Amino acid sequence: MLIVQKYGGTSVGSIDRMMNVARRCLASQREGNDVAVVVSAMSGETNRLLKLVAEIHDDPNDREVDVIVSTGEQISVGLVALAIRKLGGKARSFLGHQVKIQTDSAFARARIVSIDAEPVKACFAAGEIAVIAGFQGVDERGNITTLGRGGSDTTGVAIAAALGADVCEIYTDVDGVYTTDPNIVPSARKIERISYEEMLELASLGAKVLQIRSVELGMKFGVPIHVRSSFSDATGTWVVPEEREMEKVVVSGVTVARDEAKITVEDLPDSPGIAARLFAPLSDGGVVVDMIIQNSSTDGSTDMTFTVPSGDRKRACEILKREVADLVGKDGERIIFDDEICKVSVVGVGMRSHAGVAKRMFTLLAAEGINIQLISTSEIKISCVVAKKYSELALRALHDGFALDRPPSERASL
Numbered sequence: 001m002l003i004v005q006k007y008g009g010t011s012v013g014s015i016d017r018m019m020n021v022a023r024r025c026l027a028s029q030r031e032g033n034d035v036a037v038v039v040s041a042m043s044g045e046t047n048r049l050l051k052l053v054a055e056i057h058d059d060p061n062d063r064e065v066d067v068i069v070s071t072g073e074q075i076s077v078g079l080v081a082l083a084i085r086k087l088g089g090k091a092r093s094f095l096g097h098q099v100k101i102q103t104d105s106a107f108a109r110a111r112i113v114s115i116d117a118e119p120v121k122a123c124f125a126a127g128e129i130a131v132i133a134g135f136q137g138v139d140e141r142g143n144i145t146t147l148g149r150g151g152s153d154t155t156g157v158a159i160a161a162a163l164g165a166d167v168c169e170i171y172t173d174v175d176g177v178y179t180t181d182p183n184i185v186p187s188a189r190k191i192e193r194i195s196y197e198e199m200l201e202l203a204s205l206g207a208k209v210l211q212i213r214s215v216e217l218g219m220k221f222g223v224p225i226h227v228r229s230s231f232s233d234a235t236g237t238w239v240v241p242e243e244r245e246m247e248k249v250v251v252s253g254v255t256v257a258r259d260e261a262k263i264t265v266e267d268l269p270d271s272p273g274i275a276a277r278l279f280a281p282l283s284d285g286g287v288v289v290d291m292i293i294q295n296s297s298t299d300g301s302t303d304m305t306f307t308v309p310s311g312d313r314k315r316a317c318e319i320l321k322r323e324v325a326d327l328v329g330k331d332g333e334r335i336i337f338d339d340e341i342c343k344v345s346v347v348g349v350g351m352r353s354h355a356g357v358a359k360r361m362f363t364l365l366a367a368e369g370i371n372i373q374l375i376s377t378s379e380i381k382i383s384c385v386v387a388k389k390y391s392e393l394a395l396r397a398l399h400d401g402f403a404l405d406r407p408p409s410e411r412a413s414l
């Protein structure tokens with residue numbers, strides 16, 4: 001078999017842990033597999049580098065920032081390759097540009113366009129383990145780029161797709177994907193199998209165990225993803241195409257996203273073209289707007305409320321003041337913002353065929369006295385924006401209220 005193993009920051013957090021990674025890679029190779037390993041920076045390193053940058057510079061989407069933050073992975077690949085050699089194995093390290101992980105030029109959030117798998121195949125032919133730096137790539141002009149926080153997951157799955165690997169194993173500090181973050185809700189349960197589609201929703205709604213783009217690539221190229229612990233041999237969670245059994249489970253998981261902010265523009269004229277004028281400059285400025293709610297009109301005017309990533313909130317307000325001052329006021333007098341929000345969501349493919357999930361979610365939040373500020377739904381998820389101070393309370397209330405602390409077979413139908 002051809003196996004890609006990706007190890008996250010905690011799993012390569014010390015020399016001891018790197019030796020553990022080396023042992024695992026070699027064990028897999030001894031079983032007769034070709035092994036490519038993708039590694040993250042040592043835990044805390046990317047944050048440390050970003051903090052250094054922040055001391056002198058406040059635009060994260062800058063060419064030089066990627067030059068700096070990509071270095072964490074360079075150290076890890078060298079050390080892991082040496083660890084494998086120390087244990088008697090053969091290994092070669094690769095930076096992003098050395099396996100031509102070609103990306104677009106969106107610094108700090110680049111997307112992979114193509115990968116040259118040949119150097120990795122040459123490694124296998126020589127009996128070596130290929131140790132590849134996660135998170136980094138190179139654009140067509142040769143600039144170093146990075147793939148966004150958690151981007152090594154995406155490198156792992158992309159390498160697996162490029163090599164036609166049988167599986168991409170994601171080794172992390174929890175032993176699988178849980179019904180919610182087990183570090184916040186101890187009663188969370190490990191999910192054995194989950195569909196790409198559900199995992200995509202969980203990842204995009206706050207479950208950082210897999211980067212969203214890695215799940216997208218897994219789904220697109222049919223790469224089975226196995227999320228598991230680097231500290232044990234237990235089977236983790238398989239992320240795979242949807243299976244019929246999965247629909248029986250109405251709600252599979254609950255998430256919270258704390259990195260969003262809410263903006264309201266008051267007193268907008270209720271006439272055609274206003275929404276287009278408001279959101280076009282945000283889109284041109286690369287601000288991704290998530291939920292949008294337009295209030296009903298009174299006296300021909302209306303309010304528009306929307307959410308943006310919290311890191312973009314300041315910039316979003318500035319863009320609006322600059323580009324549509326006639327709508328928001330010269331000094332932004334008609335803009336109100338709130339950074340103290342979070343978004344809690346319930347996700348499950350079973351929602352397609354079961355009614356009543358929304359009612360239950362609203363009832364559970366109400367029972368805790370939590371006010372819902374915004375609601376949005378899709379076929380397989382419901383999200384509510386609530387005050388940030390309630391994030392953990394809401395998560396626990398929804399998790400246990402939907403009986404996710406019990407095995408799927410014991411969860412009473414709604």
Ligand code: ADP
Nearest residue numbers: 008009010172173177178180181183207208209
């Ligand atoms: P790594 O450094 O290995 O990439 P991350 O910190 O990026 O690890 O992701 C693992 C973390 O994701 C866990 O420690 C856990 O706190 C968090 N997490 C959030 N939601 C979930 C979930 N539903 N299941 C498992 N882990 C989750």
Ligand code: ASP
Nearest residue numbers: 040046135149150151152
């Ligand atoms: N080191 C990068 C980060 O901390 C990428 C990763 O670990 O996946 O976000």
Ligand code: MG
Nearest residue numbers: 008150208209
């Ligand atoms: Mg991660």
